[in-house]
Amino acid sequence: MAILLDSASVDDAAAAAALGFVHGITTNPALMARETTEPLAHLGRLLAAFPGGPICYQPTRTTYAQMNDEARAAAALAPERVVAKLPATLDAIKLAAALTDDGIRCALTAVYSPAQALLAHETGCVWIIPYVDRAARHADGGLTVVDSLAAILARLQSGTRILAASLKSAPQVVDAILHGAHDVTAPLEVLRSLPAHPLTESAVREFAAAWPEA
Numbered sequence: 001m002a003i004l005l006d007s008a009s010v011d012d013a014a015a016a017a018a019l020g021f022v023h024g025i026t027t028n029p030a031l032m033a034r035e036t037t038e039p040l041a042h043l044g045r046l047l048a049a050f051p052g053g054p055i056c057y058q059p060t061r062t063t064y065a066q067m068n069d070e071a072r073a074a075a076a077l078a079p080e081r082v083v084a085k086l087p088a089t090l091d092a093i094k095l096a097a098a099l100t101d102d103g104i105r106c107a108l109t110a111v112y113s114p115a116q117a118l119l120a121h122e123t124g125c126v127w128i129i130p131y132v133d134r135a136a137r138h139a140d141g142g143l144t145v146v147d148s149l150a151a152i153l154a155r156l157q158s159g160t161r162i163l164a165a166s167l168k169s170a171p172q173v174v175d176a177i178l179h180g181a182h183d184v185t186a187p188l189e190v191l192r193s194l195p196a197h198p199l200t201e202s203a204v205r206e207f208a209a210a211w212p213e214a
């Protein structure tokens with residue numbers, strides 16, 4: 001299991017690196033647009049702020065040729081670390097196949113259906129990224145999507161992993177794993193909330209009270 005940060009903020013990236021349990025970063029064009037007008041230069045800043053592990057970079061442009069150029073330019077910045085993240089459309093899946101053939105790792109994102117998982121498997125994508133909370137709000141249930149993706153990938157004995165995204169709370173992160181996601185990505189505040197429990201807090205207060213300041 002790997003836990004990733006879902007953000008394009010350099011400050012978030014540095015804070016996540018300091019947590020010690022965050023494996024990498026996922027970005028998308030909407031997150032990038034909040035931070036920069038130069039996404040490839042900004043990717044360089046994220047790579048520096050988060051010094052190890054994968055960073056999933058999604059092209060900001062949308063035609064095949066534009067996505068191809070931008071994904072290859074992103075991967076060239078750090079071939080061992082950058083994963084080309086592409087939406088699960090026909091054009092982008094064609095591109096994922098071409099990039100994978102050229103040794104660039106790919107992930108399919110904004111995934112809502114098992115048919116998309118079949119194509120992620122067939123094109124050798126390292127990750128398939130379902131949007132859990134969005135599916136809960138707009139489709140037939142977020143965790144139902146994860147269930148069906150997990151069943152398909154297990155049936156195929158696939159090397160493609162499920163990276164659950166659009167996660168809004170610690171319980172949703174846990175549920176995604178319980179329903180078959182291999183990995184999760186979430187905003188910094190959700191990652192920071194993972195250990196929170198009122199009984200842990202009261203135990204800490206009890207321990208501190210046993211050793212009052214001299």
Ligand code: G3P
Pocket residue numbers: 006026027028131133134165166167
């Ligand atoms: O990368 C963003 C993806 O996780 C979707 O999240 O919060 O826009 O549903 P959200």
